[in-house]
Amino acid sequence: MRIRLIFVLIFLLAIANFSTANPGGVGDGIRSMECGGSCHGDPGLNGLSSASIELEIEPEVWAEMLTTVTIYVNNSQPSDTRIVGTFLLINEDGAKDTPSHDGWGIVAGPNGGNGNYAEITSPHSSDVVEFVWTLRAPVAGQYNLLASIHHGSEEGELAYQGSSQSISVTVQTPPEDLPRLADNYNPPTVRETGEVTTITLETENVDTFTVEYRVDDGNIISAPVVDGKFTLPAAINVGVVEWRAHLQGEGPDQSTPWFRLVAEEPAWEIDDTALYFQAFALFFLCIGLLQLQTTRKEESKEYDLTEEVLAAAMPPISSEISPEIEVAEGPPLPSSGLPQGWSIEQWNHYGQEYLNNLEGGGLQ
């Protein structure tokens, strides 16, 4: 039995696929590059990705205004799940390396979140993945940005890592009268499919503006602006629509970066009250069922009349045997009881003789 168990365990260990990668990904979020190593086990065990990684951003951007960063990942040869994860970083130190450490604000990530790490499934057809972040620039100064990627491999035994060149970005103080989006304006990043989106643009130093949008095929379409609002048509399928505004005012004309609006399937919904109610009902039912079983078992003992029936059918057996009844045929027993080694039958027959001898001997 033990040997068979050991063989089963060895078999299970042998068929297990040991991998240092997370083939299912870990989800978008705010992550340091160090996590890029620790998420895949020992960073020293990672392989070097063959992908080419290019980071694209305007070399000069306005301080505290929105801009976009695009990262192109080509030929990554990921695992069967085809997930590629990309970090937007400011250095390769492995700690304190997220854009927020330099004052960059992440308005929207590639999937609509606000983390510096995002995962996208690489298409089978082209093996080109594009990651776009919308950032709010920090105060004026010189900054660096770079991208790092992680992915699995078809063999599955290793995680692969690669990094782009570090790109220098100059952040300048904008002119006072520069047409711009309001400082506190955050464009919408996510919507549900089938939902028309009306956006109200909040601006400063702007007299008029026009809006245009594009979808995956790249055709640029103008969107009419009415009372500072414009409408983007509903998305039929999951995907991305990008839009931007051209702002005109006293200062030099400005164009915003392309803002991404990700269309997702409607969120899964359930009646929370019914679900919690059912959960508690099952909880109490399970406790009750086990106690019910207990009660039945004890009830069966309660109606078990075997002992009573047996007692009625058989005469009581007394464990106390009266020596007077047994010895009625012989002489009364002395106070010391039967002589040592005698039975009651012997006493019946020879008891009187014993007493006579004892009496005579006593006198003598």
Next chain:
Amino acid sequence: MISSTTFHMISTDATIGMFVLSGFAFMLTVFNKGPEVRDTVAHWALAGGLIMTPFAIITGVLASPGDGLDNPLLANKLLLSMTATGLAIGLLWRRYRQGPADRLYASIGMITSGLILTTAGIGGEFTRGESLLFLIPKDIVILFPIWASAIILLLGLAMIGNSTVKHRG
């Protein structure tokens, strides 16, 4: 600073470990193998897992992305964990009143452990998209109407009340 994800890992590992130990000891009871202490081990490990379960749930909620029950996996986790918790409490209560488990109760103990492991497996699928439970449909939620849940709740409470009255004194 330690994130809630790390705390969730710690509490989950402790919970699952104890439930696995309990399930293994119950399995020995079912097959009538191993030392007599198996019954004690099974129930104490069950109690330990039960104590750790709230910590795992709370840290899991804190570590979970998104708001509320916005995924069928989470809904199934809730239903399974509450069912398993009910079974575990029922087993411990029965053990306190009636002594060592027979094969029937040991089998229920194994089922309880299995439900907890399934719950953990669903958690793995939710966070990492990986699971060993390939064949179990985890994205289907069987939700009763509220009136049906109310009947079930009343049945459960009636059973508990009936048992409590009979064992009073």
